[in-house]
Amino acid sequence: MSGSHGGRNLLAGQATHEDERIFEKPGAKGGVKRGLGRFFAYLRPYRRRACLISLTIIAATLGQVALPMAIRQAVNSAIGQSSMPLSHGILLFIALAGSNALFGYLQEYHATQLAQRVVLDLRSAMFAHLQRVSLSFLDRTQTGRLMSRLQGDVGTLQEFLEQSISSLGDVLLLLGIIIVLLVMNWRIGAITLLVLPVLFIARLVWQPWAQRRFRRARDASSTVNAALAENINGIRTVQESRREDHNFTQYARKAEDNFQAAMSSSRAAQSIVPAVDILTGIAMATVILASAGAVLHGKLGAGEMVAYFFYVQRFFDPIRSLSMQYTIASRAAVAAQRIFEILDVGIDVQDKPDALPLPAAPCAISFRDVSFGYVPGRQVLHNVSFEVAANQTIALVGPTGSGKSSIAALLHRFYDAWSGEISIAGVNVRDVTQDSLGQNIAMVLQEPFLFSASVMENIRYNTAAATDERIIAAARTVRAHDFIMDLPHGYNTMLGQAGRNLSIGQRQLISFARALVADPKILILDEATASIDSFTELEIQEALAVLRQGRTSVVIAHRLATIRDADLILVLHGGRIVERGDHGQLLAQNGLYAKLHRSSRTSFDDLLTAQ
Amino acid sequence: MDATPLTDVTGQKRFEARPKVLRRLYAYVLAYRLRLAVAVAVTVGSAMLNLLTPHFLGVAVDQAHALLLAGPAAGAQRALKITALIVVTISLVRGLLTGYQGYIQEYLAQRVGADLRLAYFAKLQRLSFSFHDAVHSGDLITRGMLDIEGVRGFLETGFLRTINVTLLVAIGTAGLLTADWRTGLCALSFVPFVAWRAVRMGVALRITWQRVQALNAVITRRMEENLRGMRVVRAFAAHAHELAKFNHAAAEAVRLSALRISQRSRSVRTMNLAYYLAMALVLLVGGQRVHHHLITIGTLTEMLTFMTVLQPPLRQIGFIVNAGARASSAGARLFEVLDFDPVIANAPDAVDLPHAPAALQFSDVSFRYPAAAPGRYALSDISFTVAPGQVLGIAGPPGSGKSTIAQLIPRFYDAGSGSITVGGIDVRDLTLASLREAVGLVQQDVFLFDTSVHDNIAYADPLTEEEEVFGAAQTAQIHEHIAQLPQHYQSRVGERGVGLSGGQRQRLAIARGLLADPQIIIFDDSSSAIDAATEVELRAALDHKLQGKTIIVIAHRLNVLRNADEILVLDQGRIAERGTHAALLAGQGLYADLWRLQNQGAA
Incomplete structure (x- = not known):
């Protein structure tokens, strides 16, 4: 049982007196996916709304995928390669842009509502759970540490949810673009798409390495916040003992640790950015080179080429924003894991299913x-x-x-x-x-x-x-x-x-x-x-x-x-x-x-x- | 909502310079000039490269189009290859620059975040007790956690991106207008609208964020109190009640967040629509111009791809404005604390108290707590003198002002009128550090830090020799008990000091007070939970250890005070009786009544 396992770990943690971090056990790797998976279980009560959101996402994305087609149409009209008047293409373009805006708004509004509710449920669950966990757990856990989970980690999850909805759209957009690229000209499309496996492999290497840094950054931030909280709560004793300078030095060290951890996490997050950009460049160059041949054989017009550039750029947009989302998602996974660690603290005392109220007799x-x-x-x-x-x-x-x-x-x-x-x-x-x-x-x-x-x-x-x-x-x-x-x-x-x-x-x-x-x-x-x-x-x-x-x-x-x-x-x-x-x-x-x-x-x- | 701003409870002037908050934050960033210069250079570089891409894509389309019209020519093919190579190179350099930009902007943001953290921490330590009395610790913790995070988040995502967007638009404008000003104007037509929407959104969001942050403070407080008071919550089976209280605030927070997000989303979507309409305009005008051969198809491509370069920043404007709004209201909350006048601070010409035995004198001291009802004085016209080597006893019912006297001496509060002198010098003319070093205050309410017994005793000076710690513990009659703990002096006493009885905790606090070797030492009911017999031993040990010191003992058990050189009996902030034990007994007043009562009650 994973639940009792978490609880035992917490117990084990307090024995080491020097280790202030009661929960922060090093190298918790495997739990990341599970953390987010359990987190998604909290979406279940809102299935209907989630379906509605999915529909709006699909509608908005279809609009986006179709936009460059309208541009192609307009460009081809402009250079006289299409019989359709320019104005038709433009009207189509406007209609698509309008529907994109409308569905995009609906999607964002409902999605964030959903995110807020889920986060509220989660926080409530954590709060309610803490009302039931054993007192000895609370005795040996710094309030500041629990607070950093109730506040900081919940906040990270909220940020993730707010933004992850748009990444769902990004995935769809990516799929749509891939299909269109292949349909428009399967050979150029296929060459362009060759960059995808490269990106995939790069990410496989990067991910576990970055993940460790993200976790360390969160733990360091939790430590620095706990130190702040304790100092605020004990401020009278601090001033009476004239410990201001000493405490400041200690705190400064923790803040510096936190800084270093955050920078190491940032290095991890940023290192993937150039890879994506270079691949974008390569894909564009591929289109340029391939188009030379294709144009010659009359298989590609200028309008198609422009549309292609649009698609290639739009193609990396979702990838880039998915990369960013991934960073946020990784942080969120760590946060979720830390939240579930609390929800997993065993409840020792529970009502029996057939428990009755205490009889109204005098109490011997x-x-x-x-x-x-x-x-x-x-x-x-x-x-x-x-x-x-x-x-x-x-x-x-x-x-x-x-x-x-x-x-x-x-x-x-x-x-x-x-x-x-x-x-x-x-x-x-x-x-x-x-x-x-x-x-x-x-x-x-x-x-x-x-x-x-x-x-x-x-x-x-x-x-x-x-x-x-x-x-x-x-x-x-x-x-x-x-x-x-x-x-x-x-x-x-x-x-x-x-x-x-x-x-x-x-x-x-x-x-x-x-x-x-x-x-x-x-x-x-x-x-x-x-x-x-x-x-x-x-x-x-x-x-x-x-x-x-x-x-x-x-x-x-x-x-x-x-x-x-x-x-x-x-x-x-x-x-x-x-x-x-x-x-x-x-x-x-x-x-x-x-x-x-x-x-x-x-x-x-x-x-x-x-x- | 009971989230009163700091200023309302502490009675200080309201912090009003909200619009200046972001400027002050930039001042923090400016401390890292060199890095900032590098960051700006990198940002400029990546923006330029970003703008070069559309140009070369336009060139490529023209070249391909020429190929179509003119047929295969080796020169044209080669030109296309060169263009392809340029595009790859640009992307490579741009990618490196963008990655580095992301890193350096996080560096700046984290650095400033750490600076703010330290400034905030240092400030809290200097603010007087009256400030900490009035402001809930949960509120201060929220500011230190969430608000610093809010400021940092903006500096990380918003600050350089703003430069980036501005540059893109500025350079792009120049480029587009030279290429073809008519179509260029169409391409840029959405920019003013977006700027206007962004400003309006910023204003609306800032107000919402202020409310969100105040509410967050309430939620933090609810959670903190719940955790700290968990034993009471359990004892009254009040989890449903607590959960309802919490959910009420949390649901309100959700409502506010929904408002914030729909404000943001509406603005962002209309901005997006404006962008697409501008693109439609480019297609219409540019298309006709291409048709009439006024511009090439490549120029039109350049216009269109330039617009796609603008799309990601446009998407980010929502985040930037949102983060900026959050940062300016979070920053205001931070600066509110950072700007708070500590009230109790060194006078400009403050002198150090010489390290020598010092007499203590109160002359006509009156005092009222800032939050108390008007006219309700905690102390009125208190006068007394204690010479080195003497003991002053203070007795009186709860709320009579005993502890207030104790807290005025190390200047945790300043007296309203009258004067307090130590060694003949008014405490307000002494440096706080030398005064507090000379005055030791041991209180009834003991705060134990989440660390070992040793570190708790040696709290004032962690470098104290082991022997001294043992010595203080022996004097405080706690050494033997510590020796029985599982890890002796290294045993952890935990956030709430669980595992020690009230009396043990008080003796630990006495040991802590002794270690600092103060000239004036005040025991504020610090042995209330210690039993009489131990107290007698404690007193004997203390008498020996504290010879020549100026001592004040506040107690409600009168036999503790019996040997004092003078005893003050306080009632409602006034000295009701004073004299030696014998004189007071003979006086048949309040003291004598209590003495009888207490000695009859004891077995």
């Missing part, structure tokens, strides 16, 4: 013998089992990397467990639709993420049905109302990028409000209060108590103060549950939990490091 949670890891061979959870009754609170504590967040991720089915069973309200999470899981589970993460939209939209987020009143009520509940009202436009204040105009604590309050508005049956708080400062922490604790009412809650923390009143506390270490019970029971067990509680340390990490 159970983990039975669950084992799991992100990468084969590196197990993160070992035989984890526990049960939580509906509307109770379970707390997960333990050092960083002990598997707390993995449990939360499995519950939400971001990943599938290797073995064991996870069920909510008695139903295996694999048997329900992911959408219904999302509707019933809300998560608040350690790092609040806000979108550049108004405060109101940020709180409403995916709950389209929530009224403004409900949103304001939620904000009041989590004590966010007052500071929101202090913003320049209250709830309608546009938040800057990632809510930059708010403190982290305030951002977190907004994400609490967002969770409250979503009104989930299960609430997961993943280190959600870690960045809330103590001025508000007490208030938040009250708000959280309200938030947890009537919901099954999973609270992850490495500080103990926040979880003391949980119904069940699991202490995790190395992916195993090492202690379980409520606060009192755990203290009585005199284990890790009790030790942490006694020491002044508030985090397991430091307890273990200090040991």
